Each structure stands twice: as structure tokens, then as C-alpha cells.
Amino acid sequence: AQSVTQPDIHITVSEGASLELRCNYSYGATPYLFWYVQSPGQGLQLLLKYFSGDTLVQGIKGFEAEFKRSQSSFNLRKPSVHWSDAAEYFCAVGAQRSYIPTFGRGTSLIVHP
């Protein structure tokens, strides 16, 4: 069975600063990897996904993530954070041909003006 670890419960950054949110996964084969964002009181929105191919994945809202097999990681990055990026971010891993992703517990991003 797969599992996901998001080691940081809260991250605080200043507006305009760069951002990296960590995600480590455990899965025996090549996983499907996702990052979702959840704004307060809202559902989850898919930011980006990795299935295969180029290990650097571009997503919406200026986010990107890099799959590093050797480190079992899929960290999310953004070069310059905006106040509207404040939200909860979830990493998820899915097995191939599985319809159910496993979610991490989330990282709460706080953006200071």
C-alpha cells in the first residue's frame, strides 16, 4: 500500500518569497503523484500531476513540482508567492490503475504581507 508524508504542518513565508513544500511517498512501483490546493471552506483543486516522462511538472498558478525517484520525493515549488496562495496544500500518491489516491495530512501555507 502507498503512503504519503508531508513533514511540515505549517509553513510561513513573506509575499514575494520563494516556496517549497515537501512531500515524500512510499510506493513499490512508479507512482502517480498529485498536488492539490484547498482554500478555506472550499474543495480541493488539482494543481499538477505526474504520471511519467519529464520529472519537472508545471502546474497552474505558477506552481511546479519535481519528481525525484532516488529520494521518493515530489516537492512543490513556486518562485514568488502571492498572498492569495495562502491555503492548505495536499500531496497525494496513487497506484497505477488505481482510482483512489492516498492523501498526506496537508501543509498549511501562511503568507505574510
Place this chain on the structure above:
Amino acid sequence: NAGVMQNPRHLVRRRGQEARLRCSPMKGHSHVYWYRQLPEEGLKFMVYLQKENIIDESGMPKERFSAEFPKEGPSILRIQQVVRGDSAAYFCASSPVGGDSYEQYFGPGTRLTVT
């Protein structure tokens, strides 16, 4: 194209009452998934349904919880005799095909509070 719709957005029930949560999938989607989110936790899968069929209910508690997705109308998640521990956010997602987890589109959730 409307997204996944859930209602009510907020639901308050006393212990012992029944809670009914509704989910209307995106147009053209025939697969529905229900998840539960407890405070400061990620989403936990509960059940996966297609029209008139339960495909996977491995995440559903064995008692008091049931789900359906009838031929006509929304999917319903039903919780009988609610207890305080049922207080959570319940999210529905839909997808156009089954067998691939990457095209799930989430609704805004129903926040259930049991008093």
C-alpha cells in the same frame, strides 16, 4: 459547465439523528467518490460508486453509513444515528471514467457538525 455540487454546505445534527449529504457530479461524469476529512488530516477515501452500483466501499464504516448513486438524481451519503465523531467535512468527487485516479474533480464539501 457547472462543477461538482454538494448540498447542504453546512449541516448540524444532534446525536442520534440522521444526516443526508448530496452530491451532483459534473455533467458527463458517471463515477462518484466520497471522502471524509477530519480536522488537520488529509482526505480519507470512503466509497466509490457508479450509477446504481457500489464499486468499492472499503473505506466506509461498517455500521450507520451507506451510500447510493441512483440512475436519476444525485449521489447520497447517509449517516444514521450520528455521533460526535462523525463531525467532519465530507467531500464528493466525480470523474468521467473509472480506473484512473487523476481526473477526480472535487466539490466544495459538506461540513457536518454533530452536537
